[in-house]
Each structure stands twice: as C-alpha cells, then as structure tokens.
Amino acid sequence: MADQIPLSSPDITEAEIEAVVEVMRGRFLSLGPKGPEFEQAMCQYLGVEHAVGMSSGTAGLHCCLLALGIGPGDEVITTPFSFIASSNVILMVGAKPVFVDIDPKTLNLDPEKIEEAITSKTKAILGVEAFGNPAGMDKIMRVAARHEIPLIEDSCEALGTTHGKTKAGTYGRCGVFGFYPNKQMTTGEGGMVVTNDSGLADMCRSLRNQGRDPGGNWLAHARLGYNYRLSDINSALGVVQLKRLPEIIALRQRVAHSYIQLLLDEPNIILPTIDPNTSMSWFVFVVRLTEQFTAVDRDAILTQMRRNGVGCSNYFPPIHLQPFYAKQFGYSRGSYPITEYVADRTVALPFHNRLSEMEIEVVVHHLRQAIAKQLELRKG
Numbered sequence: 001m002a003d004q005i006p007l008s009s010p011d012i013t014e015a016e017i018e019a020v021v022e023v024m025r026g027r028f029l030s031l032g033p034k035g036p037e038f039e040q041a042m043c044q045y046l047g048v049e050h051a052v053g054m055s056s057g058t059a060g061l062h063c064c065l066l067a068l069g070i071g072p073g074d075e076v077i078t079t080p081f082s083f084i085a086s087s088n089v090i091l092m093v094g095a096k097p098v099f100v101d102i103d104p105k106t107l108n109l110d111p112e113k114i115e116e117a118i119t120s121k122t123k124a125i126l127g128v129e130a131f132g133n134p135a136g137m138d139k140i141m142r143v144a145a146r147h148e149i150p151l152i153e154d155s156c157e158a159l160g161t162t163h164g165k166t167k168a169g170t171y172g173r174c175g176v177f178g179f180y181p182n183k184q185m186t187t188g189e190g191g192m193v194v195t196n197d198s199g200l201a202d203m204c205r206s207l208r209n210q211g212r213d214p215g216g217n218w219l220a221h222a223r224l225g226y227n228y229r230l231s232d233i234n235s236a237l238g239v240v241q242l243k244r245l246p247e248i249i250a251l252r253q254r255v256a257h258s259y260i261q262l263l264l265d266e267p268n269i270i271l272p273t274i275d276p277n278t279s280m281s282w283f284v285f286v287v288r289l290t291e292q293f294t295a296v297d298r299d300a301i302l303t304q305m306r307r308n309g310v311g312c313s314n315y316f317p318p319i320h321l322q323p324f325y326a327k328q329f330g331y332s333r334g335s336y337p338i339t340e341y342v343a344d345r346t347v348a349l350p351f352h353n354r355l356s357e358m359e360i361e362v363v364v365h366h367l368r369q370a371i372a373k374q375l376e377l378r379k380g
C-alpha cells in the first residue's frame with residue numbers, strides 16, 4: 001500500500017513551472033544565463049563570494065576534495081552518522097575515511113574525538129550538519145583551524161539554518177548543498193559549492209566542466225574533469241525555489257513546532273534538541289526511542305506505522321556498517337557505539353511543507369499506537 005502521508009514531498013508552485021517552461025522555449029538548456037543567475041542568488045542569500053552549481057550535492061563534495069588536492073594516501077575525518085554520500089566521496093578520490101563517533105546530544109562529530117583522530121595524514125575534516133542542525137560546528141571549525149586542516153562542510157541538509165550570525169555552509173573552507181527533491185528546496189537533481197576561496201571555486205568550475213579552464217578554449221582540457229554541470233532547466237527551478245525559501249522554511253518550522261507540541265508528553269521518545277541560538281531550517285523530523293527499545297522494536301514500529309499509511313524511515317543506518325565499508329575496513333558492531341546506539345532508535349516522521357495539522361495528529365496517533373503495541377508485545 002502506498003503511504004497516504006508521504007515521508008517527504010517537494011513544494012512546487014506555478015512560478016517554478018513557468019520558469020522551467022520559459023527555459024525550454026529558449027535556446028539555452030545548459031550553459032545559458034540561468035546557471036550564473038542561480039549562483040549569484042545563492043551568493044547573496046548566504047553572503048559568500050563564490051557559488052558553483054553542480055549536478056548533485058555528491059558531485060559538489062567530490063569536487064571540493066579534488067580541489068583541495070586530496071587523494072590516495074590521505075585521510076579525511078568524517079562522521080559515520082550521515083547519508084552515505086558524505087563518506088563515499090572520500091573513497092571516490094582514493095583517500096581513507098577516518099570515522100569519528102558523534103556527540104549524542106548534537107548527533108554531529110564529537111570535537112574532542114576529532115582531536116584524537118588527527119594524524120600527519122589527515123588532510124581535511126568533512127563535517128555534516130545532521131538533519132540540518134549545526135550544533136557543534138563552531139567547535140569543529142576551531143579544531144580544524146588549530147590543526148591548519150581545511151573543514152569541508154556538508155550542509156546538504158542545512159540550507160537556511162543559522163546559528164548566531166553564522167549560516168550553515170559558511171563555517172568551512174567550503175560548504176556544499178544538495179537539491180534532491182526531499183531537501184528544503186529542490187532543483188530535481190542538483191547541488192552547489194559555496195566558498196570565499198576564489199582558487200577553490202575556479203578549480204570546482206573546471207572540474208565540473210570536463211577540466212576546462214573557465215573562459216578558456218572549449219576543446220582545451222587542462223586536467224581530468226567530469227560532467228557535473230547543472231542545466232539551465234534545473235537552475236531556473238532553483239532560482240524560484242531559493243526566492244521562496246524563507247516561506248518554505250517558515251512552513252517547515254510550523255510543522256516541526258506542531259510535532260514538538262503534540263509529542264512533549266510522550267515518555268517513550270526523545271525529541272530533537274535545538275540550541276536556543278539556532279534558527280533551524282528543518283530537513284527532516286527525527287525522534288528517537290528511549291533506551292529500553294532495540295533496533296528490532298524500532299523496525300517493528302516503522303512497519304506498523306507504514307501499515308497504517310504513514311511514511312517513515314530509520315535515518316540513518318551507520319555508514320561503517322554498510323556492507324562494503326564493513327568489509328573493506330573491517331568494521332563491526334561496536335566500532336562506533338554512540339552512532340550505533342542512536343541509529344538503532346531513530347524514527348523519521350513524515351515531514352514536508354504542506355503537512356496539515358490533521359495529518360500531523362494522525363501521524364502522532366499512529367506513532368503512539370505503534371509504540372504502545374510494541375511495549376505490549378515485549379511484556380507478553
């Protein structure tokens with residue numbers, strides 16, 4: 001049965017549709033004016049000097065690592081509690097992902113454990129703002145600065161989040177966003193590298209465009225590159241979505257707020273904790289079951305909710321336990337216990353802009369019911 005309340009849903013209006021159609025009526029489906037327009041709008045929104053459109057967030061991260069000269073023999077410190085792309089890009093350049101366990105409060109890299117993992121081979125820290133929360137990023141940035149290692153900020157889940165005066169994506173030497181349809185804003189597929197480092201931006205522009213130097217001869221290739229370009233069709237969609245982003249973020253904050261109000265008295269779950277100085281751009285809404293529940297309980301609760309038409313998921317299974325990581329690097333359960341403890345108990349609830357109060361109540365009802373049923377089963 002299809003989920004009656006989907007886990008995620010993009011928010012596309014007539015304005016986006018018109019903008020895309022307009023590109024298709026014109027001459028430039030790619031490498032036209034919409035790419036630079038989207039990049040400029042992104043620079044303005046974030047207050048950064050350079051933005052480089054990419055065909056995906058993964059492509060953007062890949063280019064950042066290459067632009068920083070990271071390759072075989074190098075180590076990059078990163079989190080095992082993330083979507084797998086943040087770690088795969090390290091393997092894609094031939095370097096070694098060195099996982100560091102998370103802080104159980106922030107769900108992001110534990111800054112103290114980063115210190116212990118730094119070696120002479122460490123060439124970067126690839127930090128992720130899990131679920132859009134920048135908690136601890138300022139500390140991670142200071143660790144990176146103290147060791148003179150660049151911080152690559154995977155902000156693919158955090159576009160529009162602000163902590164104090166700092167926008168997610170601007171902590172690191174470079175920040176990367178992704179625009180897959182489940183993100184706060186979408187271009188269908190797409191991504192963006194943002195940075196104040198003009199050399200890094202130029203290198204990313206070359207790498208995304210078959211190794212051509214920007215402004216150079218079309219058939220001259222200075223280096224090995226890729227086709228990671230973002231088309232004008234996608235960029236046009238991005239321009240309108242970015243214009244609407246403040247409205248979209250506000251709608252999502254309303255949904256998150258409703259969930260929090262309705263679930264405050266539920267003793268079997270832990271709600272996300274947000275620093276009072278953080279203005280969240282919510283990517284997903286993930287609650288955690290309390291300690292008494294196991295991964296088996298959690299999976300049964302997910303199954304029960306889906307049976308009732310509620311889209312839900314276990315964001316994110318630990319990366320180090322994904323089969324090819326476990327095999328290649330010899331990881332097993334216990335390698336990163338805090339990540340495993342958290343990942344065993346997460347329940348991502350349906351989360352998108354247009355979720356009605358009634359739908360939110362239905363989700364909460366089915367969550368409570370599934371938890372109660374599981375508690376009954378455990379007794380029996």
Ligand SMILES: *Cc1c(COP(=O)(O)O)cnc(C)c1O
Nearest residue numbers: 056057058083085156178179180
């Ligand atoms: C979505 C996401 C990405 C990039 O995803 P693409 O699908 O390649 O755009 C990278 N890292 C994290 C943590 C993400 O959530």
